[in-house]
Amino acid sequence: MDFDLSKPQKLLQESARTFFARECPPERVRELIAGDTAYDEALWRAMADQGWTGLIIAEEYGGLGLGLVELAAVVEEMGRACLPGPFISTIWASALIARAGNEGQRKQYLDAISLGDLKATVALLEQSADWDPESVELRAESADREVRLYGRKEFVADAAVSDLILCVARGANGLVVIPVEKGASGMEITATPAIDGARKLYSVYFDGVAVPAANALDYAPNLAAAINEATEVAAVALCAEMLGGMQWVLETAVEYAKTRQQFGRPIGVYQAVQHQCADMLLMAESARSATYYAAWAVEQKLPAASLAVSVAKAYCSDAAREVGNRGIQVHGGIGFTWEHNIHLYYKRAKSAEVLFGDAVYHRERIARRVIDEAEG
Secondary structure, three states: OOOOOOHHHHHHHHHHHHHHHHHOOHHHHHHHHHOOOOOOHHHHHHHHHOOHHHOOOOHHHOOOOOOHHHHHHHHHHHHHOOOOOOHHHHHHHHHHHHHHOOHHHHHHHHHHHHHOOOOEEEEOOOOOOOOOHHHOOOEEEEEOOEEEEEEEEEEEEOOOOOOEEEEEEEEOOEEEEEEEEOOOOOEEEEEEOOOOOOOOEEEEEEEEEEEEHHHOEOOOOOHHHHHHHHHHHHHHHHHHHHHHHHHHHHHHHHHHHHHOEEOOEEHHHOHHHHHHHHHHHHHHHHHHHHHHHHHHHHHOOOOOHHHHHHHHHHHHHHHHHHHHHHHHHHHHHHHHOOOOOHHHHHHHHHHHHHOOOOHHHHHHHHHHHHHHHHHO
16 A cells, blocks of 8 residues: 555645635634534535545536545545535435445435435434344334335434435344435434534434335345445545544644743743644644555455454544543633634544544444454
């Protein structure tokens, strides 16, 4: 693998940085957080015009056909801007459709996602908050060429603005993925309090929601594996987002240390502050290495790809939170106030820490993989 982005990848990342600096400044982020959904239709359309909603979707379905390294490069800049909205949710859904949908479903849904006409999310978690698809208990009952859903999904990101919710349920013969369209009869969406106002979470209640049985996504020979693979794609994107947030906190803290005067001298001359900044740099660069390696490993379908994703997510979950802690320490009292933007990034880090599994979850996943290989 290459140890740096190629020239086209760097140009793509630079264009994304310029775009978000112009279209999503902190003032706009605060306005969206104050709203009910943290969604901006104009911003979403502008991102779709750049081709980013279809960045990793195959060209035959209207996408750009690029890889996860390019996705990570763009999403890193989204993290730097603390972008609100359903981008990662839609990436997760599109990855699942690409792996579990038949040709007609891929054409129907992925074309619309690529154009920016369809926002989607995946409803996987339930009361147990277990990311393992095999823990799903939501009922999918078949009758008269229909599937009816009964139960509740928790912590569904961006459900209120999504045009399509891919609901992971358990039918008579095992797992099924049922696409439920916005406004379906019998579906109730309720906002859930969340630490990150830029990523809204919801409970979704299904009371006999009826979907034609032919609409179920069951093309994958192993549906649980397809769900896990799609979740790994989304986890890589989330790691890149966390990396962008870490980079913003680091650069902001360093600049503050250069300009904030204490006893007639910039606070950056003091070793205690320098140590904080050095540690933040180390954590951010380590997260960068882990994230881009995971993106490349998944893109290349390496046998160790799942392991690389867990390493990246475990490290980034801890590092993003810790970088936020140290950034606030460098800022001192102003870092604790609503007026400073650093709290937006710290809350995003805390939210992202548990999304797609926290560090403990992924370390257990790594341990199980090591034990299985040792016994095998």
